[in-house]
Amino acid sequence: MEDSESASDNQRPWQSYHTVYTNAKAGMEGVDKEKVQRVVYEMSKGSKYFENEERKEAFIRQKIEHMRARAAKLSAADLSHYQKVADKRILELEATRELSRIWLHVDMDAFYAAVETLSNPSLKGKPMAVGSMSMLSTANYEARKFGVRAAMPGFIARKLCPDLIFVPTDFKKYTYYSGLTREVFRNYDPNFMAASLDEAYLDITKVCKERGITGGEIAEELRSRVHEETGLTCSAGVAPNRLLAKVLSTVLDINKPNGQFVLPNDRMAVMTFIASLPIRKIGGIGKVTENILKGVFGISTCEEMLQKGSFLCALFSRSSSDFFLSVGLGLGGTDTPMIRFRKSISSERTFSATEDAASLYQKLADIAEMLSADMQKEGLSGRTLTLKLKTASFEVRSRAVTLQKYICSSDDILKHASNLLKAELPISLRLIGLRVSHFNEDKAGVPVDHTQKTLTKFLISGDAPKRTGDDQSSFGSDLSDLHFMNEKETTISLGSHKTCHYEFGAPFERNHLSDIDGNDCISYENACEIDRIGELSSHKTAPTVKIDDGKECTTKSPKKELSRVSEEDSSVQREPEDGSPDRSNKEPSALGNEDDYKLFWVDNYKCSLCGAELPSSFVEERQEHSDFHLAERLQKEESGTGSSASISRRRVMPKEYIGSQNRRKKHKSSPAEGKHLPIDSFFAKKSGQKS
DNA sequence: TAAAATAGC
DNA sequence: GCGGGCTATTTTA
Structure with a gap:
């Protein structure tokens, strides 16, 4: 670990120090990134925090190596x-x-x-940030010009600005202002999902239909009404699902406030938009995942x-x-939100590190007190207690018991928490937290839970699995905190209707069962025109995007080769960890039974079955080729068994998407569909009208 | 299954 | 001299 400096530490060590707020996520134009990077590095270097970051990075590198080896x-x-x-x-x-469906994601600009x-x-007009010397919740746009960002410690921010x-x-x-915005949202979707104080998802399909206007128009109207009601501006993303809608609006909030993007409900448009989009823009893909995938x-x-x-x-x-x-397909949550309930409640505090047992116990008691109070407020009780610790060196641990x-x-909480803490004791801590989960269902809320969970998880797995990501759960672009969720709830919901907005950054991805939709006969009354497609970042190569003004441009695809990983294969033979039960893995070349039909690319180049040569970059051809063999085989088998459906069906879809995305890579690209927008041309349009 | 560690917002 | 609260997934026992 610790070696992180060695390799990259040459003349510009700070270039290798990446943090959430200094990375490429934003498109902060006027910012001297080099300087920001340097200052952040200088200010952090040598600290315990910094050392821990290095350890974590080293660990990730190790993990990457390991996965590489497996690959x-x-x-x-x-x-x-x-x-x-x-x-x-x-x-x-x-x-x-x-x-x-048409989803709209609203994101209040620099809300706090x-x-x-x-x-x-x-x-007004002055660089300002909300937060403390140790941590900022958000910064206004003037401050952002200096590189000041949410989640940045205040003392570093002050250095920058x-x-x-x-x-x-x-x-x-x-919370009060959030309530005002929600009053507005409610008019467009009474069941809107609040992801945090400053973010919400609205299913505006119905409004669009009833009023016969586009999602873009609704967004315009909603934004101006929010402004009338609160004096605040917001950004909106309109897209066929939440994941896409969030990407659109979030990018705006970071770059240019008070704007909106619309992605039409058209498969090609979605695929085109998603194609060149850096994975980091996707909700649920953070620094670590990005690093690993890359x-x-x-x-x-x-x-x-x-x-x-x-x-x-x-x-x-x-x-x-x-x-x-x-994500590659641009899919995301589209289902109608079902009510979700809090699954845990917790409280934690950071303090100056101490190893004095007595004071640690005191802190623990304080936290137990606070937690218990919060639980009383919501009438919760649970049987799993988790103790969270952060050592003086920033290492995080947790210990749990189920009662x-x-x-x-x-008292009960403290009693069990003390036991957990005691076991760790000779220790120097800077944070103690307690969490209670495993609620008594009655109190936690409706019984919906288990069934729903399994249902969504297994039956529906279809869509947006993993990483709470998908959409929500996001606590806002700015750090949103939760402990006011309580207040939020009370303060806000006294409004009329019961809104089922999610008060707890609950992830509610999972689309509902696929079947319910009208299949392919989707009506297009909602297909809005493209307002603009957000280009978001460095990767200018949005392949084939169609913009309303008819501009277009093409770029070469960012594609890389099938990466080294794929080349060094073919040698070792090993049973893949999890999912390859169907075949007993023997010599790949073994002919004789059903394995004779197993196709693979020798040296990642030649077809094992017929010797055809196809470089790895010819993805589509390969696909076709293996399909050919598959069909061949199935046909043969079919004379005995009766399953042919799989073949034909299999070919149908892939043809389209695979074709659309790989075309570019071998041949240049088919100009026919290619219309690209330079990133900034998107922003130029709707930004800053009323700010 | 439960617990611990991760990751992400 | 780097927060707080919450969820979900993966890994390990």
């Missing part, structure tokens, strides 16, 4: 097997695509900062998720690979 060990047979698995999953996921400015207009004005957080205020498979754009599908299926769990593949009876009193 390299996949035999050609494994790969062809997983290629089939991936193809099949992609087809199944594709079948769940739902284009009949904007609210503070409302109540103190003298702040000496005139930065610090305003302490005041959740009451934010480091192990060379994946940096969403379309590459599909191209590397076989590897993903081979090395990740079902839910993870499903999530990745659906026979449900507890909620601070």
Whole structure:
């Protein structure tokens, strides 16, 4: 570990120090990134925090190496097997695509900062941040120009921007304004999902239909009404699912406030948009996942998720690979929200590190007290208690016990918590937290739980698995905190209707059963025109995007080769970890029984069955080729068994998407469909009208 | 299944 | 001299 400096530490050590707020996520134009990076590095270097970051990074590098090795060990047979698995999953996921709904994601621009400015207009135009010297919740746009960002410690921010004005957080205020915005949202979707104080998802399908206007028009109207009601601006993304809608609006919030993007309910438009989109923009894919996907498979754009599908299926769990593949397909939650309930409640505090047992116990008692109070407020009790610790060196640990009876009193909590702490004792801590989960269903809320869970998880697995991501759960672009969720709830819901907005950043991805949709006969009354497609970042290569003004441009695809990982295979033969039960893995070349039909690419180049030569980059051809053999085989088998359906069906979908995305890679690209927008041309349009 | 560790927002 | 609260997934026992 610790070696992280060695390799990259040359003249510009700070370049290798990446944190959430200094990375490429934002498109902060006027920012001197080099300087920001340097300052952050200088300010952090040598600290315990920094050292821990280095440890974590080293660990991730190690993990990447390990996965690389696993990938390299996949035999050609494994790969062809997983290629089939991936193809099949992609087809199944594709079948769940739902284009009949219009989702709108609203994101209040620099929410906390904007609210503070409302109540103190003298702040207007000055760089300001909400938070403390140790942590900022958000920064206004003036401050962002200096590189100041949410989640950045205040002391670093001050270094970047000496005139930065610090305003302490005041959740009451934010909750109040959040309530005002929700009143507006309610008019467009009474069941809107609140992801945090400043973010919400609205299913505007119905309004659009009733009023006969487009999602873009609704977004315009909603935004201006929010502004009328609150004096605050917001950004909106309109798309056929939540995942896409969030990507659109979030990008806006970071770059240019007060704007909106619309992605039409059209498969091609979605695929085009998603294709060149950096995976990091997707909710649920953070720094670590990005690093792993990039480091192990060379994946940096969403379309590459599909191209590397076989590897993903081979090395990740079902839910993870499903999530990745659906990202590649631009799928995301489209279901009507079902009510979700809190699954745990917790309280934690950071303090200056101490190893004094007595004071640690005291802290523990305080926290137990706070937690218990919060639980009383909501009438909760649970039987699993988890103690969270952060050592002086920033290492995080947790210890849990599951009890026979449900507890909620601070005495009970403290009693068991003390036992947990005692076992760790000689220890220096900077944080202690307690969490209670495993609620008594009666109190936690409706029984919906188990059934729903399994249902969604297994039956529906179709869509947006894993990583709470998919959409929600997101606590806002700015750090949103939860403890005011309580207040939020009370404060807000006294409104009229019972809204089923999710008060707890609950992830509610999982689309509902595929079947319910009207299949392919989706009516298009909602197909809105493209307003603009967000180009988001460095990767200018949005393949084929059609913009309303008819601009277009093409770019070469960002594609890389099938990465090194795939080359060094073919040698080792090993049973893949999880999912290849169907074949007994023997010598790949063994002919004789059903294995004779197993196709794989010798040296990642030649077909094992007929010797045809196809480089790995010819994805589509390969697909076709293996399909040919598959068909051949099935046909043969069919004279005995009776399953032919699989073949034909299999070919149908892939043809389309695979074609659309790989075309570009071999031949240049078919100009026919190619219309690209330079990133910034998108933003130019709707931004900053009323700010 | 339960617990611990991760990851992400 | 780097927060707080919550969820979900994976790994391990």
